[in-house]
Amino acid sequence: MATKIILDPGHGGYDNGASYNGRREKDDVLSLAFDVASELRRLGYEVEFTRVDDVYDSPNEKARIGNASGADYFISLHRNSNPTPNSSNGVQTLVYSDSGIKGQMARNINKRLEDVGFRNINVEERKNLAVLRRTKMPALLLEVGFINSDKDNQLFDENKARIAEAIAIGIDETLRGETVSTISQDRFYNPYHGYESSAPVFADESANVVTSDSRGNASANDYVDDTYDNSVIDGSVYAVYDNTPMNGNAYSVYDNSSTNGNGDSSYDDTSMSDDENETIYQILVGLFRNYGLASYKMNQLTNSGFDATANEVDGLYQVRVGAFDTIEDALLVQNELRKRGYESLIVRYDALLDDLE
Numbered sequence: 001m002a003t004k005i006i007l008d009p010g011h012g013g014y015d016n017g018a019s020y021n022g023r024r025e026k027d028d029v030l031s032l033a034f035d036v037a038s039e040l041r042r043l044g045y046e047v048e049f050t051r052v053d054d055v056y057d058s059p060n061e062k063a064r065i066g067n068a069s070g071a072d073y074f075i076s077l078h079r080n081s082n083p084t085p086n087s088s089n090g091v092q093t094l095v096y097s098d099s100g101i102k103g104q105m106a107r108n109i110n111k112r113l114e115d116v117g118f119r120n121i122n123v124e125e126r127k128n129l130a131v132l133r134r135t136k137m138p139a140l141l142l143e144v145g146f147i148n149s150d151k152d153n154q155l156f157d158e159n160k161a162r163i164a165e166a167i168a169i170g171i172d173e174t175l176r177g178e179t180v181s182t183i184s185q186d187r188f189y190n191p192y193h194g195y196e197s198s199a200p201v202f203a204d205e206s207a208n209v210v211t212s213d214s215r216g217n218a219s220a221n222d223y224v225d226d227t228y229d230n231s232v233i234d235g236s237v238y239a240v241y242d243n244t245p246m247n248g249n250a251y252s253v254y255d256n257s258s259t260n261g262n263g264d265s266s267y268d269d270t271s272m273s274d275d276e277n278e279t280i281y282q283i284l285v286g287l288f289r290n291y292g293l294a295s296y297k298m299n300q301l302t303n304s305g306f307d308a309t310a311n312e313v314d315g316l317y318q319v320r321v322g323a324f325d326t327i328e329d330a331l332l333v334q335n336e337l338r339k340r341g342y343e344s345l346i347v348r349y350d351a352l353l354d355d356l357e
Helices: 025-042 059-069 099-118 152-158 160-176 291-303 329-338
Strands: 006-008 046-049 074-081 091-095 122-126 139-146 188-190 195-196 207-214 219-221 232-233 236-238 249-254 277-288 307-311 317-322 347-354
Touching: 006 025, 025 046, 025 074, 025 188, 059 074, 059 160, 074 160, 091 099, 099 122, 099 139, 099 160, 099 249, 139 152, 139 160, 152 160, 188 277, 277 291, 277 329, 291 317, 317 329, 329 347
Parallel strands: 006 046, 006 074, 074 139, 091 122
Antiparallel strands: 091 139, 188 195, 207 219, 232 236, 249 347, 277 317, 277 347, 307 317
């Protein structure tokens, strides 16, 4: 059974956490949590969250959620701050007691974040923090740079994917007892968020994708399995599913983080002619090997007001939202999903007309 880690994006709702020049701690750490989750899942861990939306829970409630989850480890994500802007910088990890596996994990994470470029402040004991004191499992609180440090904010924005990888690898090497991972050098540029990552970030299981730098050079990374076929078309990067018709449908992925070299979003037009098919667009929110997890995500989306379904394709369960006639309609709903903290890709399905009659 996979080790379970619960991620706690600090603050939320009316509690912004620390703020600086319009930047809010609660937003930074929620976005980072999804990236960390993707990296941990890629390494084989089960991940849950104390929140996936802009909602407030008290620190005691966060600890209760963590305990109820049955997780093996509790990781709380925060940004630091002090009264004088740009007077301090660096990463720090807080623990209830600096001993055992949590102390070692804290040091490993700090060292990995130091490799990204942060100053390594220290590991410090804090007895008065509820998420450290009231949790039943080993718990860490990460202060990922100072939010009122321009230097740390630049590191955070320009290396966010590497920060997520560093945190995940620091956890992984502690639990496995050896260094089994290296921070990826392949980059997938996501202009919507304004940072690079090693893969398009799903709120759940990572997919098989093409990674690219800003010049359009690409390489393939297999995160789930080799079921899907990755393609690079006209110098633009697409995470494209195999277009072989399946159950009467040919399908491909529209990734609005891909560009045509001019900074414009684009998608794959390789399909059957318009008089042979009817196109619909759906939003892919997650990929799962386990139907129970897919069903949980589907119900979560449905309870949030989205038209969600879970479908098995080639042994993986896809959680999709909507069925839209135009890409513009799909983008509108995708933006709403992103406001709720869900990362996604838009998938185009070319349904054969004979199957629609």
